[in-house]
Amino acid sequence: MNARRVRAIAFKEALQVWRDPRSLAVALLMPFMQLILLGYGVSLDIKHVPLCVYDQEMSQQSRTVVDGFLSSGWFSLARALPNEAAIRTAMNRDQCSAVLVIPADFSRRLAMTGRATVQGIFDATDVNTTNIAMGYAEGATARLASEFESKYAAAHGVEPSAVGSVDLEPSTWFNETLDSRNFIIPGVVAVILALVGAQLTSLTISREWERGTMEQLISTPVTTLELMAGKLIPYFAIGLIDAAFCLGAAIFWFKVPFRGDLFTLFVTTALFILVVLGFGYLISVRVRSQLGASQIALLVTLLPTTLLSGYTFPIDQMPAPIRAISLVVYARYYVSILRGLFLKGSGLAGLAVPFAGLCVSALVILWLAARAFHKRLD
Amino acid sequence: MSSGTPAVVVDRLTKRFDEFTAVDGITLTIGRGEVVGFIGPNGAGKSTTLRMLCGLLTPTAGQATVAGYDVAREPEKVRQNIGYMSQKFSLYGDLTVRENLRFFAGIYRVRREDLGSRMDFAIRMAGLEGREDVQVTTLAGGWKQRLALGCAILHRPPILFLDEPTSGVEPEARRRFWDLIHDLAADGVTILVSTHYMDEAEYCNRIALINQGRLIALGTPRELKGSRLGGQLVEIACAPLGKALARMSAAPGVLDAAIFGDKLHVVMAEGGLDLAGLRQALADGGIQVGEARAVRPSLEDVFVRIVTRKQDAPGAAA
Numbered sequence: 232m233n234a235r236r237v238r239a240i241a242f243k244e245a246l247q248v249w250r251d252p253r254s255l256a257v258a259l260l261m262p263f264m265q266l267i268l269l270g271y272g273v274s275l276d277i278k279h280v281p282l283c284v285y286d287q288e289m290s291q292q293s294r295t296v297v298d299g300f301l302s303s304g305w306f307s308l309a310r311a312l313p314n315e316a317a318i319r320t321a322m323n324r325d326q327c328s329a330v331l332v333i334p335a336d337f338s339r340r341l342a343m344t345g346r347a348t349v350q351g352i353f354d355a356t357d358v359n360t361t362n363i364a365m366g367y368a369e370g371a372t373a374r375l376a377s378e379f380e381s382k383y384a385a386a387h388g389v390e391p392s393a394v395g396s397v398d399l400e401p402s403t404w405f406n407e408t409l410d411s412r413n414f415i416i417p418g419v420v421a422v423i424l425a426l427v428g429a430q431l432t433s434l435t436i437s438r439e440w441e442r443g444t445m446e447q448l449i450s451t452p453v454t455t456l457e458l459m460a461g462k463l464i465p466y467f468a469i470g471l472i473d474a475a476f477c478l479g480a481a482i483f484w485f486k487v488p489f490r491g492d493l494f495t496l497f498v499t500t501a502l503f504i505l506v507v508l509g510f511g512y513l514i515s516v517r518v519r520s521q522l523g524a525s526q527i528a529l530l531v532t533l534l535p536t537t538l539l540s541g542y543t544f545p546i547d548q549m550p551a552p553i554r555a556i557s558l559v560v561y562a563r564y565y566v567s568i569l570r571g572l573f574l575k576g577s578g579l580a581g582l583a584v585p586f587a588g589l590c591v592s593a594l595v596i597l598w599l600a601a602r603a604f605h606k607r608l609d
Numbered sequence: 610m611s612s613g614t615p616a617v618v619v620d621r622l623t624k625r626f627d628e629f630t631a632v633d634g635i636t637l638t639i640g641r642g643e644v645v646g647f648i649g650p651n652g653a654g655k656s657t658t659l660r661m662l663c664g665l666l667t668p669t670a671g672q673a674t675v676a677g678y679d680v681a682r683e684p685e686k687v688r689q690n691i692g693y694m695s696q697k698f699s700l701y702g703d704l705t706v707r708e709n710l711r712f713f714a715g716i717y718r719v720r721r722e723d724l725g726s727r728m729d730f731a732i733r734m735a736g737l738e739g740r741e742d743v744q745v746t747t748l749a750g751g752w753k754q755r756l757a758l759g760c761a762i763l764h765r766p767p768i769l770f771l772d773e774p775t776s777g778v779e780p781e782a783r784r785r786f787w788d789l790i791h792d793l794a795a796d797g798v799t800i801l802v803s804t805h806y807m808d809e810a811e812y813c814n815r816i817a818l819i820n821q822g823r824l825i826a827l828g829t830p831r832e833l834k835g836s837r838l839g840g841q842l843v844e845i846a847c848a849p850l851g852k853a854l855a856r857m858s859a860a861p862g863v864l865d866a867a868i869f870g871d872k873l874h875v876v877m878a879e880g881g882l883d884l885a886g887l888r889q890a891l892a893d894g895g896i897q898v899g900e901a902r903a904v905r906p907s908l909e910d911v912f913v914r915i916v917t918r919k920q921d922a923p924g925a926a927a
């Protein structure tokens with residue numbers, strides 16, 4: 232690897248990005264727009280999610296549950312439903328985005344075992360809203376759970392801690408206030424960096440093929456590693472700028488509390504950027520048109536990253552096969568790291584597992600990217 | 610490259626794309642400092658051959674060495690010894706003249722103390738003094754091509770492969786380009802240059818005629834024009850041309866007939882028809898005949914003659 236050649240390529244690439252409106256837009260405008268879209272999409276609220284209630288029990292206890300949901304301010308009562316069939320009708324007619332079903336034996340189970348479940352049905356047409364509503368419902372049930380728990384403990388004369396979980400719902404594992412914004416914004420940052428990073432480099436090799444400059448370039452003694460390094464360096468700098476922008480916006484604009492340390496944030500972010508750039512580069516090597524490469528980059532990062540990174544859908548609630556697939560969705564590691572850093576203030580040691588995942592992703596992707604390119608036309 | 614070895618040795622080089630044979634067993638040796646013209650119509654296989662010589666395409670069969678290195682096994686060694694201009698313009702249009710030169714100088718690791726003088730030389734050679742900071746995309750064809758040549762020789766390669774460097778360039782700029790090629794050759798650079806302009810063959814030390822992937826003739830322009838026709842060339846002004854061509858092709862003693870612009874070129878065997886007989890034969894067919902005279906063959910005549918002879922007698926040696 233010759234530093235002179237790497238520098239020549241990096242410099243050339245930087246000039247080209249600087250002079251290409253499309254690349255500049257992807258580099259600087261896209262993160263901003265996505266931040267507004269995704270960041271505000273989730274936090275411009277979405278209070279008072281319309282809720283229908285089908286209370287099969289109609290007891291004191293069940294009313295407490297309904298009140299618990301409504302008093303949270305997250306839900307407002309749309310209708311009380313008389314029977315099972317009414318659920319479908321209400322959903323079909325868009326009368327509500329969520330239905331709370333309280334089973335007929337709710338109080339009995341609660342009294343006997345200290346455990347009971349309520350059912351939540353969500354209109355999944357709007358994935359984003361659904362996720363937030365699900366988060367809200369989890370929060371509401373978690374509050375109720377602890378209420379019932381102390382009551383049960385008092386009634387049975389046991390210490391609350393000895394009762395075990397009165398799990399109306401598995402207690403949520405993120406911030407206590409259940410502020411969906413705090414939970415989702417770090418995920419949004421990860422998603423944006425994954426999208427933008429792959430977009431940036433997806434153009435870099437395909438541009439040379441499309442403009443016919445590649446044939447000249449590969450007739451020179453430049454090595455594939457020098458080419459990759461030279462091409463990634465300017466985008467790495469852009470990626471760091473984008474990351475600083477997104478993380479800064481998360482902390483100062485969206486006011487998500489940051490409890491971790493900056494060093495860990497920097498190291499993991501740099502590593503993640505390397506992974507996403509490497510991935511875009513890999514696509515660029517494989518697809519020889521710029522349009523094709525950028526569309527494929529969008530397709531293969533957008534869906535897996537939004538669906539399987541845990542950014543909105545908790546991974547541990549996915550079916551096992553999907554969970555297995557999510558292992559290769561490298562954004563999930565950065566999502567966990569960011570959540571750990573923001574919400575829990577974890578250090579590198581506490582983030583060992585996702586950090587290892589990120590390291591492995593980086594190794595695999597950069598190895599594949601380095602091997603993918605051949606200085607040949609056939 | 611030791612001084613004794615030829616710059617380029619091509620041995621039965623073949624390239625197939627699926628079933629289609631683009632280059633069919635070409636054999637050729639190029640000495641150091643020679644300018645060899647690779648001449649043939651579009652689709653003849655010129656670019657494919659040059660790409661194999663640059664190590665960009667893998668030969669299907671046969672082999673080639675460039676500067677003593679096998680193109681299939683040691684492509685990187687080959688690339689250190691060559692400069693290449695691909696057929697499609699391939700500098701960075703969104704970069705300036707100087708930025709392009711600096712980029713390739715960096716890629717070729719031109720020594721820093723040489724950088725200034727090499728870049729100045731390339732700029733002067735391309736005639737781009739004063740336009741160093743102009744984006745390349747705004748330059749006209751001739752300048753672009755000369756700049757591309759400048760980029761390809763920044764590292765002083767002993768061997769140059771130029772793929773149709775003059776195509777789409779106005780005649781005056783073409784001539785200037787060939788002057789540059791000869792300057793380089795005078796410095797001992799070996800040059801293999803492809804073109805589909807037959808008239809450019811005259812600029813080459815030797816020419817390799819190539820058609821449908823095969824090398825059909827190889828020699829100096831003089832040799833080819835002198836020996837390859839096998840008869841006397843006659844140029845006839847006549848009309849209608851199509852009818853005349855059909856009549857001449859069938860006439861006794863006519864080796865070959867072809868349309869050249871608005872005239873008919875006919876190759877007549879020794880001892881066949883004379884000029885008068887020829888005119889008569891045409892007139893008998895109801896064809897208006899104007900001037901008819903013996904002419905010196907051009908390379909184009911030779912090319913057409915060889916191609917037709919090959920088609921008439923498949924398997925005949927080149």
Ligand SMILES: Nc1ncnc2c1ncn2[C@@H]1O[C@H](COP(=O)(O)OP(=O)(O)O)[C@@H](O)[C@H]1O
Binds near residue numbers: 626649652653655656
């Ligand atoms: N990558 C390829 N795949 C299939 N056919 C090709 C490829 N490259 C060239 N050819 C075919 O090979 C023939 C020779 O092409 P080429 O070497 O470009 O000719 P020339 O440079 O003499 O015009 C043409 O018929 C062309 O269509």
Ligand SMILES: [Mg+2]
Binds near residue numbers: 652696773
């Ligand atoms: Mg060609």
